[in-house]
Amino acid sequence: MRSNLLRVGLAMCLGFILAIVALGNIQLIQREKLINHPRNRYFLDLAREAQRGGIFDRQGETLAFSVKSGEIYARQYPLGIQAAHLLGYFSETRGSAGAENWFQADLLGQTGILRAWNLFQSLAGKSQVGYDLQLTVDARLQKTGYQLLKGRKGALVVLDPRTGEILALISSPGFDPGKIETDWDVYSTSDDLPLFNRALQGAYPPGSIFKLLTYAAAVEANPVIIGRRFHCPGFLKIEGRRLNCIASHGDISLKEGLALSCNVVFAQLAMELGESRLRDQAEAVGINKRIPADFPVKTSSFGPEGEMSANILAETGIGQGELSITPLQAALLAAAVANDGVLMKPYLLKAKALPGKEFTDLSRPQAWGRVMESRTAYYLKEAMVEAVQSGTAGRSRIAGIEVAGKTGSAENPQGRAHAWFVGFAPAQKPRVAVAVILENTGSGGTYAAPVAREMMQLTLSLVGEGE
Incomplete structure (x- = not known):
């Protein structure tokens, strides 16, 4: 009889302890998540x-x-x-x-x-x-950035590569938040998806901006590759398939290959590197990982694990295949290169205050991790500057300021290529990093680079005000 009572007592105690743990989990650990549930x-x-x-x-x-x-x-x-x-x-x-x-x-x-x-x-x-x-955002950048997108489907992210502060976060087309009740049916049924936050939740093939990571992986694996010469006849034959380049570049260096966005160079590098090294470099910058921000972001993807064929490796090396990244992830890639290979955690909340009181600064910039060696970042900066001065990113040039950039034109099955640009300025002492995507628009150098130029120029003028 006593043993039965003891068992009952122990079961009740255990149940009580489990209930306390469950309630503690709800009240303490999951409290803010439940509060923020829409x-x-x-x-x-x-x-x-x-x-x-x-x-x-x-x-x-x-x-x-x-x-x-x-x-x-x-x-x-x-x-x-x-x-x-x-x-x-x-x-x-x-x-x-x-x-x-x-x-x-x-x-x-x-x-x-x-x-x-x-x-x-x-x-x-x-x-x-x-x-x-x-x-952390600047209203002037928000206004100008949205105007520059001109209602086109796309996104724009501007951040400070030294701290991770988000300076502008824009998705287009948008909606009027003051009319969310009255116009919900219009917004929620529109084919343009105005309620969809493309900057944080849009997943796009990166196209040639991914060549920055292929470049980094190659230099990290073998630094002397910087002095290697490549030959581009305008195409590369892979397992019976012909992968075309945008031009016949002839004999070029790795730096020239990035500046001219040569598919032959980066497809060849990807096949030499193999899946593991490419994946590791992508994951170093946050792809396949949850971004540690104070807001939710869709996880960018390298694609499923498994042995890649030579064709899939080549496609991946030039930013096609099964890759998908968010515009914020693209901006973080540019920021990591700008910050000598160190990636800072992105954040939006700068300060808070009791009603009617002064703000208390909450910003505590934190490094997420090292994406690449500083030497590799240095070489990438040089190549990105070359891309702006004499390569595909010429339309991002700013008079009197050295800009580093990389364009991308990402093929997709829904029509024309998505236009990409990532970059930062000034190249040697970066204060701003930016990512622009315009859906189904065409060349990144033609359409995305000019938008990025205007945003970088405006941001640097505002930094001059003492921010």
């Missing part, structure tokens, strides 16, 4: 009645604020469509998205000292308040 009914109700914190850019310009309408608070977005995917929206019926969702716990005052304060406010029957947040 369909969390409790927080949807709280957000309607609470004075949600304001959102500001790095200069203090207002990006989002609350206005009381009767018994509830309505959200206003001064930049409208120009910052739609960055800020997202808050809606009673549609939930939340973008920064309104990513930082919802702070905006609703459910973190830090405001959490306790708001509990007392609630018990007293008074309105709850949230933290004001300052993001």
Whole structure:
């Protein structure tokens, strides 16, 4: 009898302990994730009645604020469509998205000292308040960047390669976050997918911008390859198939091969390197990995593991095949080269403040890891500068500033090539890195490079203001 009671007692104790662990997991570990879930009914109700914190850019310009309408608070977005995917929206019926969702716990005052304060406010029957947040972005870059895309499907990411700060995050076409309730059916059924955040969730074949990684893998494996000469007759025969180049380049160096975006050089390098080295270099920059940002990003993909044929290796080496990357991932690639081979963790939240108080800086730049040796990054910078000065990236040139860049024209089954550009400036002391993609537009050198040029030039002019 006693042994049975002991078993029952032990089972009850174990069940109690498991319940405590489960509740602790929900309350402590998963709390913020559950708060930020766009369909969390409790927080949807709280957000309607609470004075949600304001959102500001790095200069203090207002990006989002609350206005009381009767018994509830309505959200206003001064930049409208120009910052739609960055800020997202808050809606009673549609939930939340973008920064309104990513930082919802702070905006609703459910973190830090405001959490306790708001509990007392609630018990007293008074309105709850949230933290004001300052993001790393610059509203002027957001406005200009969206205008430069001219409604075309695509994305634009601008960041500081030294810190990982996101300076602009743009997806096109956009939507008016102030009309998310009334125009939801229009937005959600449009073939242009205006609600889709292409900058963070779009997965595209990288095309020739991937040659930066093929180059890096080759130099990391064998540094003396810098002095090697290659011969490009305008095509390469691989297992009975002809892989064409954009031109017959003749005898060229590795540096010239990148500047001229020679398919023959990089297909040949990929076959020599093999899948393992290519995959390792891609994963070093974050492909196949979760990006450690304070916002969600789709994981870029190198493709399924398994022995690659010579043809698939060649395709991969020039950025085709089964590769897919996000525009943010492309910007991180450029930033890693700019920062001497060290990749910084990207982030958006710069500071937060109690209502009516001064902002407290939260930015703590952190290195994610070393992508390549500084020597390799140096060689890549030189080749990217050559691409701008005398290669495919000429339309990204800025008078008086040395720019490093790489274009890409990624083939896809849905029509014309996607136009890519990644780069940074000034080349020797980079302050800005950028990635541009324009869907189904054509040549990256023709269409994406000029957009990047304007964004880099504007960013550097704003840096001159003392940022």
